[in-house]
Amino acid sequence: MAYEKKKAWSILLRLYHWAFALSIVALCITGFYIHDPWTNTVAEGSQSFVMTWMRFIHFVAGYVFTGAMLARIFLYIFGNKWERLPEQLPVTPRNIKNFFNTLLRYSYIKDDHDTDRLGHNVLAGMTYVAIIVAAVFQTISGFYLLFPEIGTWEVYGVMIFGSQQYARYIHHLLMWLFMIFAFIHLYLVIWNDIKEPEGLVSAIFTGVKFQHKT
């Protein structure tokens, strides 16, 4: 059977994806270090600024993460058909149908894959929206921790979190959300890649998915 190549993801979406993914890896590792520094510099005056470096990497990665998140929000509004927000949520009969179809497919009850969409299935799309919402909170808490004395961050930080310590607590819990998400995400992407001919994994590099020629 013949396949045709169809363009699904814009270059900005692919850049967003990898900036987001790599920054999350860096942020989780350095974040864990900041929370519980597992090294102990014994030699004093040894020019080893471990904590300083970890925090520096965390903040640089934090800016990359923030940039990526903003790019995704931009694409939710101005992206291509598959990238926009209404495509991700169960707000049309077509999307609601896809949502249930995906649930059945994931529980091995049904096998056929909806062919009327190139973008995410609705379950995945909804999860990604939730992750971007979590990213907004992660960013606000992060910047509030970074710039607690600067007016804007102080105002919103206190309004949303109440105190530095609470912001840190939420920041820490959200880290776990990102890690658990990343784990499930990786599994389901590979699962889909094996089951369907779309080429889900390569699509996030090339932007192209495969569909049956009709």
Add this chain to the structure above:
Amino acid sequence: MADTANKTLDPRLNRRGFLKGCTMAAAALGLSETVVPKMVEAATSGQRPPVIWMHFQECTGCSETLLRGAHPDLANLILDIISLDYHETVMAAAGYQAEEALHDSMKKNRGKYIMVVEGSIPTKEDGIYCKVAGKTALDSLNEVAAGAAAIIAIGACATFGGVQAASPNPTGAVGVDKLITDKPIVNIAGCPPNPVNFLGTVLHFMTFNRFPALDQLKRPKFGYGRRIHDHCERRAHFDEGRFVEQFGDEFHQAGYCLYKVGCKGPETFANCPTARFNEMGVWPVSIGHGCIGCTEPAFWDTMTPFYERIPDVNIPGTGIIEDADRLGTQILGVTAAAVGIHAAVGIGKRLIKGKSGSDES
């Protein structure tokens, strides 16, 4: 100037002590020493602001710290520059006499007096959990606040509710600014706060006729504008990654950073590292114990366990209270097991049917 000082002030307070107190307050406020004469003038003008000091749910620790400082000049100075018309634990009067003093002062100085509140106010069951002279704290607060020019909430309890407000907060205890919204309020946070911060605020009010600049939580910026961590003498150890692993270990003896034994300096705003306590240049971190974050809102709930970095996760309704990382690892483990089962079912199905998904159909 000095002798003028002694005409209105307690003779036991000498010129040197008096100037020293004013200079300390000016330094804490971050003002230049050129304002010291102005402060002295205000403090010796003889117009001592009338103060009504209310005690609600509290331990009087805040009054104790103010009055029993190792530095008697500071306490004298505070008592001398204000006219303390009513203070339940310090005043000689009792019973009806005390009540009369309160009402006299409220009537005579209406709209002019400063109200100081120490202790939280219970709000559940119409506030019956704290009563003085037959009136609930809630009623007394509203009554006295109505005639006040300004309110100073002193201590963790009056500012953010303190230990009484710790979860599950059985009496519905709250701080003053949750109840009074139409008066200028300053929160002198801390359990107990450094007397210098109270004195600085009062002197600022007397000298400039307004409160000093406040942060989002109504704490004066001169005392609470900066995190402990950003001014801590152990910060170099933090940056270079040298930590105390356990109290009493070799790293503790070497004076390393207390971050790993739960120091809350990174999330607490206060001037303890610069103002210090007891005129002996000490503060918790300098003597080897981490900061417990007593100047922050809800510190009993968010800064505990005191020897851990962040609070435990409490899942309501389940009774589960667990360390965040242990819980996270458990959830990740359950997720991994679920993923394993899901994959196994997929493989099993494929083996039975001898056919993969929809790709070749």
